[in-house]
Amino acid sequence: MLLRHIRYLLAVAEQGSFTRAALTLHVSQPALSQQIRQLEDQMGTQLLDRSGRTVRPTDAGDAFLAYARRALAELEAGSRAVRDVRDLSSGTLRIACAPSFSAYLMAPLAQHFHDRHPGITLWLEEMAQEEIEAALGADRIDLGIATSDVHAEDVEWQPLHEERLGLIVGKQHPIAALGHAVGTTMLESLPLVLLSAQYATRMKIDSHFRHHGIRPTVAMEADSMETIIEIVRKGRLATILPNAVVHNRPSLRAAALAPVIETRQVALLQRRGGYRSAAARAFVALAEEEKHLFADGDRAPPDRRSA
Numbered sequence: 001m002l003l004r005h006i007r008y009l010l011a012v013a014e015q016g017s018f019t020r021a022a023l024t025l026h027v028s029q030p031a032l033s034q035q036i037r038q039l040e041d042q043m044g045t046q047l048l049d050r051s052g053r054t055v056r057p058t059d060a061g062d063a064f065l066a067y068a069r070r071a072l073a074e075l076e077a078g079s080r081a082v083r084d085v086r087d088l089s090s091g092t093l094r095i096a097c098a099p100s101f102s103a104y105l106m107a108p109l110a111q112h113f114h115d116r117h118p119g120i121t122l123w124l125e126e127m128a129q130e131e132i133e134a135a136l137g138a139d140r141i142d143l144g145i146a147t148s149d150v151h152a153e154d155v156e157w158q159p160l161h162e163e164r165l166g167l168i169v170g171k172q173h174p175i176a177a178l179g180h181a182v183g184t185t186m187l188e189s190l191p192l193v194l195l196s197a198q199y200a201t202r203m204k205i206d207s208h209f210r211h212h213g214i215r216p217t218v219a220m221e222a223d224s225m226e227t228i229i230e231i232v233r234k235g236r237l238a239t240i241l242p243n244a245v246v247h248n249r250p251s252l253r254a255a256a257l258a259p260v261i262e263t264r265q266v267a268l269l270q271r272r273g274g275y276r277s278a279a280a281r282a283f284v285a286l287a288e289e290e291k292h293l294f295a296d297g298d299r300a301p302p303d304r305r306s307a
Contacts, residue, residue, distance in 0.1 A: 003075070005039040006068045008032055009047060013065055016054040086278050093279040094123040094141040096132045099225045100201040101145050101266060104244040105160075105294055113286055120279045126224070129200040136271045142280045144269035147200050157267035160287060161294045164263045165205065166243040167255040170233050181258035184214050191219035193228050193237045205240050208261045244294070266294070 011021040012032070022029040040047050047061035057065055085091040093113075097106040110122055127135065132144035133152040150157050167182050167190075169175045175182060175190070182190075194216075195202040209216055219237055222228050225245075232239050233251045240261070246252040268287055270276070276284075 003072075005035055005042075006072055008035045009039060009061075010065065010068060010072065012036060012048060012055055013057050013061070016056065018055060088117045088278055088282055089119040091119070091277065091279045092121045092123060093143070093277070093283060094125075095143045095145070095283070096125045096127045096135055096141045097145040098129050098132065098147070098200055099126045099195060099223070100199070100242055101163075102126055103225055103229070104242060104247065105266070106145060109283075109287060109290065112290065113283055116286070117279070117282060120282075128198045130198070132269060136269060136274075139271065139274065142270075142277065143283060146267060146269055148265035148267040149200065150267070150269065154272050155269055156272045157269050158284075158288075160266045160268055160291045162263045163242050163244070163266050163294075165201070165240050165257075165261040167238055167257055168229075168232055168241050168243075168245060169238045169253050169255065170235065171251050171253055173236060173238065173253070175238060175255050176253040178255060181256040183258050184212060187257065188215055188217065190238045191217050191236070193220040193222060193231050193239050194218055195225065195228065195241075196221045196223050199223075201241070204261065204264060212259055 008021070008025065008027075011025050012018055015021040015024060018029050018032055018036075022032045025032065036048060043060070043064065045060045046058050047064060049056045049058050049061075081090070095106070095110075106124065110124060113120070114122065125141075127144075129144075129146040129149070130151075132141070132146050133150060133155045135141045136144055137152055137154045144155075145160075146157075148157050148159065167175065167187070194205060197203070197206070208214070220231065222231070225241065228239050228241070229245060229249070229252070231237055233249070240257075243254045246254045268284060270280075270284075
């Protein structure tokens with residue numbers, strides 16, 4: 001049974017005539033009659049009563065048409081859904097982001113994407129890089145934002161921008177008015193609140209500490225960057241995060257470190273050879289278009305609301 005068989009049968013039943021149905025369908029009457037006969041042969045019963053002046057469905061035809069109309073309506077709805085997803089008027093996009101990128105990078109990109117494509121539902125989650133790579137490989141997410149330090153063979157990345165980590169403090173913290181870089185001795189004396197050890201940002205910080213023989217005073221650890229920012233904003237603890245987190249946060253200040261922490265490459269991650277939905281392609285294009293806004297971790301993206 002083909003879709004055209006159903007369409008032809010519905011047309012004849014609605015028009016009450018093979019001639020009028022053929023004109024509506026733009027096919028010849030013999031071709032239409034042949035298609036209806038094929039359908040009746042497949043069903044093993046007569047679906048149309050041709051004995052009168054008006055062609056009418058038989059009892060079997062009425063029973064079949066009730067299902068055929070519903071099936072055709074569902075198929076047409078499915079076609080509209082495909083068109084909607086293709087033209088970005090509807091759909092879902094699943095994105096995971098490493099915690100240190102969520103506040104200054106993921107939030108504005110998500111907002112800009114929503115402004116352009118309000119019909120797309122964004123599903124956002126914070127994950128450690130290892131979890132992002134696993135989720136991409138298992139097709140649980142469409143895109144990831146993390147670093148270029150990718151270990152999974154089935155995950156590929158493209159560069160977004162270089163990012164620098166710095167010492168972040170509240171505006172009332174003594175370091176805020178220091179006026180020069182924070183050296184090793186001073187850094188070791190500062191109580192810190194840092195991301196937990198499983199996160200790539202913390203791994204980079206710990207590597208920097210080991211390389212330079214720094215013995216930090218870690219007073220707290222947390223899994224949420226927003227929690228850390230709130231602790232730093234209200235208290236006397238310092239943290240090490242991307243310098244860009246201070247932008248649009250007047251209660252925070254960034255201080256340089258000496259020696260500096262080596263910059264890292266922020267990247268957009270995708271499953272190698274995986275399906276790219278229209279929404280995913282649109283987000284990648286947006287990130288590529290706006291990546292210059294985030295280049296150099298010491299500069300913030302513009303506030304679009306005042307534009």
